[in-house]
Amino acid sequence: MAGKTELRRDRLRETLLEIAERRIAENGYRALTARELAAEAGCAVGAIYNIFKDMDALVAAMNTRTGARLERAVAEAFAKNAEAGTPKRQLVLLGRTYLAFVVENPLLWSAIFEQSARLGKEFAEKREAENTRLVGHIVRPLKVLLPGAGEERLALVARALFAAVHGIVSLGFQRRFLAESPKEAEEQIVFIVEAFCDGAALQKG
């Protein structure tokens, strides 16, 4: 065992994911077809199905990578500024980081949500772990902002804040596909997050 076949599989797996990532980054989620993918990878269409259950599984694997990159970007931004700065500044930074990632990877990012929307809840639930990690970064500054709140409350507020920022990014992205308004989206994020922080601080302390 442990022979050529496995090696070829692993290499092909990697190749397929790389091609898929590049194609989607350039032309979007819907522009990826099994035939073109196989042609560029130099394998038969059927070969894809030896490695991935179906095209959705392939895209899901690619989306997991994108999610990991995003999480890394957020973690780094947070690590750089964890000590310095108020919770408010930190939360604004996180929002900005999220937006910056989306501006740089618009089609890869939207592939995540297009697929989730298409495949419904039982699929989206599999991604919950990733989302929880992402939201985890929000919880920390939030703890300082709302010292009285319990874990559950914090998680709810963190999810709400994440969803709010996500909504701004998402609609901003939809309105003008890329060009016109990262600037406005940024203003919106800053306004919402700051107002939220000020208001939340009033409520609890």
Place this chain on the structure above:
Amino acid sequence: MAGKTELRRDRLRETLLEIAERRIAENGYRALTARELAAEAGCAVGAIYNIFKDMDALVAAMNTRTGARLERAVAEAFAKNAEAGTPKRQLVLLGRTYLAFVVENPLLWSAIFEQSARLGKEFAEKREAENTRLVGHIVRPLKVLLPGAGEERLALVARALFAAVHGIVSLGFQRRFLAESPKEAEEQIVFIVEAFCDGAALQKG
């Protein structure tokens, strides 16, 4: 002129939209096929294309109706509570109304955004007028909340607030397709909108 053909066209147009609306409400955006639609409407597949340029145009027409219903629901909720209540209460009410509409029309609502996502910016721009009307309802209470702000600033903040609430609804909807969490989504909306209002009021007098 003005004869049978036109009448039949209008009737068929109506029939097609009604069937599409029911089918999507029951089984989702992706479950609508030209063949099934034609079969249920009792016409040939080609007949659909005499009335609509393509299936996207049909769905777009249906989405416009859904948007109009949503706008009406929001307008009514606002009309009932325009006089009484603080801006904060009014904005929370608007958020709740939006959520309630989505809970009652989940698949029709998500058809709007699935299509916009699929067809990209030049399509989404056509829907801008509808969005502006919807956001208009937010501007009014916001004017009271931020008496110093100019029109442009108000529009930006209104869009931000709309996007934030939309994000909460959208992700809440994606996480658990329908069942588990309208309650949590409502809590999140109330929290975000209230905190936002308190914080925003601090910023501007």
Place this chain on the structure above:
DNA sequence: TCACAACTTTGAACGACGTTCAAGATGGTT
């Protein structure tokens, strides 16, 4: 070294999709 069983890879074929368009039915006008 070779034969053989187990496994992998292949690509033509399948069914379903949106869409088209030549041929046939139907409309209003003379």
Place this chain on the structure above:
DNA sequence: AACCATCTTGAACGTCGTTCAAAGTTGTGA
């Protein structure tokens, strides 16, 4: 009634994701 314009039809086209019988490889024991 005869006619042309217009609408309607559904088989056919190209494309999609996916499958699976056949062909090719691989690793092993005699």
